[in-house]
Amino acid sequence: QKEVEQDPGPLSVPEGAIVSLNCTYSNSAFQYFMWYRQYSRKGPELLMYTYSSGNKEDGRFTAQVDKSSKYISLFIRDSQPSDSATYLCAMSNQGGKLIFGQGTELSVKP
Amino acid sequence: GAVVSQHPSWVICKSGTSVKIECRSLDFQATTMFWYRQFPKQSLMLMATSNEGSKATYEQGVEKDKFLINHASLTLSTLTVTSAHPEDSSFYICSARPITQETQYFGPGTRLLVL
Numbered sequence: 542q543k544e545v546e547q548d549p550g551p552l553s554v555p556e557g558a559i560v561s562l563n564c565t566y567s568n569s570a571f572q573y574f575m576w577y578r579q580y581s582r583k584g585p586e587l588l589m590y591t592y593s594s595g596n597k598e599d600g601r602f603t604a605q606v607d608k609s610s611k612y613i614s615l616f617i618r619d620s621q622p623s624d625s626a627t628y629l630c631a632m633s634n635q636g637g638k639l640i641f642g643q644g645t646e647l648s649v650k651p
Numbered sequence: 652g653a654v655v656s657q658h659p660s661w662v663i664c665k666s667g668t669s670v671k672i673e674c675r676s677l678d679f680q681a682t683t684m685f686w687y688r689q690f691p692k693q694s695l696m697l698m699a700t701s702n703e704g705s706k707a708t709y710e711q712g713v714e715k716d717k718f719l720i721n722h723a724s725l726t727l728s729t730l731t732v733t734s735a736h737p738e739d740s741s742f743y744i745c746s747a748r749p750i751t752q753e754t755q756y757f758g759p760g761t762r763l764l765v766l
Contacts, residue, residue: 573753584744584757585695587653592753629694638685639755641694 544568547630547642556651560617564630564642567611571632571640574606576615579627579644588628589615620649652678655747657758664735665766672730672761674745681747684728685755686720689742701728725750735765 547564554560562576573592577585589604591597597604603616613632617624630642654677664670674684682703687695699720701707707720717739719731728747732739742762746755 575754577757582742582760582762584655584657584746584760587754587756590752590754633753635753638697638700643694 542567543643544640545630545632545642548645549643551646551648553648553650554620556620556622556649558620558649560620560624560647560649562615562617562628562630562645562647564613564632565611566613566632566640568632568634568640569608569611570634572635573633574604574613575631575639576602576604577629577631578624579629581626585629622649622651625649653749653756654678655745655756655758657745657761659761660759661762661764663764663766666736667734670732670735670763672732672743672745672763674728674730674747674758676726676747676749676756679747679749679756680725682725682750683748684722685746685748686718686728686730687744687746689744689760695744698730732763735763737765739763740765 545566576589579585594606594608601618605614625648627644627646629644631639656675658673686698698713699707699709701720701722703722709715722728744760746757748755
């Protein structure tokens with residue numbers, strides 16, 4: 542069993558839809574949770590960074606962490622074609638290396 | 652803020668030559684930098700962790716004599732692929748972790764093609 546599980550998709554939605562991306566994990570020591578967006582042939586770009594459980598909102602993006610269920614989510618509101626990319630969840634404990642999910646490929650159709 | 656640069660962005664070389672890739676944190680200091688490799692349609696694979704002023708820690712299966720890492724300052728790390736072969740062709744990405752944070756900021760990546 543992988544430490545971090547993420548549905549690879551692909552996920553296709555119409556423009557304006559709400560997108561929900563999820564990851565589950567098995568290591569209860571993880572404290573830091575991140576979502577990255579990666580366009581083709583580019584390095585990952587940090588979208589959201591949260592510590593421990595709770596919600597964090599930044600513009601159209603909301604990240605949720607539920608440590609009791611070992612489950613994290615990223616919601617994208619009013620999705621745009623420019624949101625089409627691969628989304629990677631990542632997590633770590635203090636001082637540790639990042640453990641990534643497999644990435645979800647998202648396509649937002651005009 | 653939190654910008655990481657990589658140079659070169661792409662390189663083509665002949666088999667047997669060595670290639671050096673630079674990774675710089677432009678607006679923050681990073682005691683720890685990381686080097687990843689990524690194959691098409693796959694997630695990032697950590698190759699090594701480098702700490703400023705000390706030897707890099709390599710992941711299992713990564714040849715340290717082939718992938719030389721130097722972390723000379725708080726803003727610069729280099730990866731040298733020695734005696735490159737076609738199987739080393741890949742997308743190499745570095746990241747840097749700011750001193751006061753647990754997250755990592757990634758560079759734009761370097762595409763290496765060995766002929």
